[in-house]
Structure formats: C-alpha cells, structure tokens
Amino acid sequence: MGLLTIGTFAKASRLSPKALRLYDELGLLTPARVDPVSGYRLYAPEQVDQARLVAWLRRLGMPLARIQHVCTLEAGPAAAQEIRTFWAQVEADTAARRDLATFLINHLSWKDPAMSPTAKPLGICYAALSDTGLVRESNQDTAYAGSRLLAVADGYGSQGAPASAAAVDALKHLETDSIPAGNLLNVLEDAIEQAKHAVDGVAGTGSSPEEAGTTLTAMLWTGSQLALVHIGDSRVCLLRDGELFQITHDHTMVQSMVDEGRLTPAEAASHPQRSLLIRALGQGADAVPDMRLHDAQQGDRYLLCSDGLSTVVPTEEIRRVLSEVREPEQAVRELIALANASGGPDNVSCVVADVMELQQ
Numbered sequence: 327m328g329l330l331t332i333g334t335f336a337k338a339s340r341l342s343p344k345a346l347r348l349y350d351e352l353g354l355l356t357p358a359r360v361d362p363v364s365g366y367r368l369y370a371p372e373q374v375d376q377a378r379l380v381a382w383l384r385r386l387g388m389p390l391a392r393i394q395h396v397c398t399l400e401a402g403p404a405a406a407q408e409i410r411t412f413w414a415q416v417e418a419d420t421a422a423r424r425d426l427a428t429f430l431i432n433h434l435s436w437k438d439p440a441m442s443p444t445a446k447p448l449g450i451c452y453a454a455l456s457d458t459g460l461v462r463e464s465n466q467d468t469a470y471a472g473s474r475l476l477a478v479a480d481g482y483g484s485q486g487a488p489a490s491a492a493a494v495d496a497l498k499h500l501e502t503d504s505i506p507a508g509n510l511l512n513v514l515e516d517a518i519e520q521a522k523h524a525v526d527g528v529a530g531t532g533s534s535p536e537e538a539g540t541t542l543t544a545m546l547w548t549g550s551q552l553a554l555v556h557i558g559d560s561r562v563c564l565l566r567d568g569e570l571f572q573i574t575h576d577h578t579m580v581q582s583m584v585d586e587g588r589l590t591p592a593e594a595a596s597h598p599q600r601s602l603l604i605r606a607l608g609q610g611a612d613a614v615p616d617m618r619l620h621d622a623q624q625g626d627r628y629l630l631c632s633d634g635l636s637t638v639v640p641t642e643e644i645r646r647v648l649s650e651v652r653e654p655e656q657a658v659r660e661l662i663a664l665a666n667a668s669g670g671p672d673n674v675s676c677v678v679a680d681v682m683e684l685q686q
C-alpha cells in the first residue's frame with residue numbers, strides 16, 4: 327500500500343498536522359519518508375495505530391516525554407503498566423490537591439465555635455511514649471505530645487536520633503505561638519520548612535549525611551480542629567464511633583507500588599524494602615508534606631505512631647486497645663507492650679490524644 331500524506335494521516339490518526347510536525351521533530355512519531363524535494367512528510371498506513379495511541383495518551387494528559395517512553399515499549403503488558411503507573415501518580419497528585427483544597431475551604435469558611443454561647447470548649451487529653459524495642463541498639467524515634475502539638479518522627483541513618491529530635495523541636499514553638507486566624511496553613515508550612523533546615527543541619531554533621539533524615543507526622547490543635555502535616559511512613563489513625571480509620575498515606579515505595587496495582591497490600595506488608603521512603607525530611611529527599619484539617623468531635627481519639635507499631639501489631643489489635651483502654655497514658659503503654667511482644671524489631675513510638683470537653 328502506498329504512503330499517506332500528512333493530511334490523510336492526520337485525519338486517520340485524530341492528530342493535527344501541526345502536532346504531527348512537532349512529534350516528528352521530537353522523534354516521537356517519525357514519518358516513513360520525507361520527500362527530499364518538497365519536504366512533505368509521508369506516513370505508512372501501519373503507523374496509524376501508534377499515532378492513535380499517541381492521541382489517546384495526549385487526551386489522558388500524559389507528558390510527551392512519557393508518551394515517547396510508552397511508544398518505545400512493545401504494545402502489551404509493559405506499555406499497560408507504564409500507563410497504570412502514570413495514572414496512579416495523577417490520582418495521588420489529585421488526592422493531595424483535593425486535601426489541600428478541602429483544607430483551604432474549611433479553614434476559610436470556619437466560624438469560631440467559642441463565639442457561640444452554647445458551645446462548650448473542647449481540648450485534648452494526651453500521652454506520648456517512645457521505646458527502643460528489643461532489637462535496635464538505640465532509639466531514633468521521637469514522640470511528643472503537648473496541649474496543642476502532637477508529633478512522631480522516625481529518624482534513620484547515622485544521625486537518625488538527632489534528626490528526629492530536631493524535626494520535632496522545630497515545631498515546638500507552635501505550642502505557645504498565637505496563630506492569627508486565617509494564617510494556619512502558612513504557619514504550618516513555615517514550621518515544616520524550619521524542621522527541614524533543622525534536620526539538614528543535623529544530618530550534615532554525620533559521616534554519611536545523604537542517608538540521614540527523618541519522617542515527621544504532626545497534628546496541631548487549634549481549639550476546634552486538628553491540622554495534620556505528614557511526611558514519611560509514620561501514621562495517624564482516628565478512632566471514631568468504635569471504628570479505626572487510617573488518615574495518612576504512607577510515602578513509601580511499596581505503597582506507591584500498591585497504588586499502581588503492582589503489589590497487593592499483603593505483598594507490600596512482607597516486602598523486604600517496605601520501609602524505603604519516597605518522601606522524608608533529609609538532604610536530597612522530597613519533603614513536600616501532605617496537609618489536612620480535621621474538625622474535632624468530642625470523643626474522637628487520635629493515634630500517631632511510628633512504623634515500629636504498625637508493621638508488627640495487627641490493625642484489629644490496635645483498634646481493640648484504643649477502644650478499651652480509657653487513659654491515654656495506659657493506651658500508649660499497652661500499644662508499645664504489644665509491639666515488643668511481637669519481637670520489638672524496631673523503635674516504637676505512640677501518641678494518643680482524646681478530644682474532650684474542657685473542665686472549667
């Protein structure tokens with residue numbers, strides 16, 4: 327069969343001649359022949375399928391460089407996987423932006439319940455505990471709870487312990503600072519920036535600074551809401567009406583592979599590299615935090631924990647302890663005892679905070 331002119335090929339492939347010329351220049355879709363005299367591009371009929379795939383991928387919003395990569399793969403499972411990976415990233419980005427949009431909407435539309443004469447003021451009742459576990463030589467975790475700030479950080483590398491301590495210390499001024507209404511998001515972002523600098527300062531003093539850093543998962547009580555900032559694989563769970571909800575998403579390689587459909591959650595749980603982080607506070611690491619704002623309800627119980635708990639203690643056991651043990655101090659002790667009863671392979675940190683009416 328003869329070659330197709332660019333006009334005919336454009337109609338068949340649903341791509342404009344202008345796009346086809348661009349894709350030729352980028353090496354994405356090379357014409358079968360370019361007329362040496364006229365410079366006209368000519369395409370083979372069998373190129374239509376690939377051109378239509380390019381058109382579909384453009385409609386998905388895939389960047390051209392990535393389309394080029396898909397086109398180098400044989401049509402089949404490898405190309406399918408590449409599209410699945412791309413789409414999982416789009417959905418993760420959208421979820422993070424949705425949380426941020428919700429945060430802004432809630433924050434900007436929020437009315438101070440203290441202004442309402444019938445509302446009783448709420449506060450948090452809290453406890454924090456961190457333990458070395460039974461295998462590690464030192465504790466690189468840091469756990470903190472105060473009347474406004476709750477935080478867990480899990481340090482790694484040669485300077486893991488000072489890194490996690492520095493990250494949490496950098497947030498502690500939030501305990502006492504007055505935060506002007508409408509400024510919460512900026513205050514939190516600035517605090518994360520300060521924590522990042524503090525960790526960089528500490529990690530830079532180690533023998534292998536590129537490998538030292540920390541996770542950081544923190545909540546700030548505003549008087550009626552809890553603002554969450556989260557980087558890494560420490561977790562926050564909310565116990566509400568007897569049900570336990572994990573409200574953070576792990577920034578780990580295995581979690582992104584689960585999101586992309588390349589691993590099952592069970593495979594991820596037993597994966598040898600399950601603790602490999604894709605976001606952290608540390609030199610060279612992606613330190614963009616997830617941020618959310620939660621309206622507090624009386625009776626809510628929050629758990630912040632390092633992976634030393636969530637890796638070895640089944641979720642149902644965690645839920646049972648949080649449901650049955652009344653005092654936060656006792657709850658954190660029992661959770662850490664459970665981790666150590668399961669071998670205590672890692673440092674383990676827990677913060678438990680109850681939202682309750684303030685006694686006046």
Ligand code: MG
Pocket residue numbers: 480632633634672673
């Ligand atoms: Mg850990």
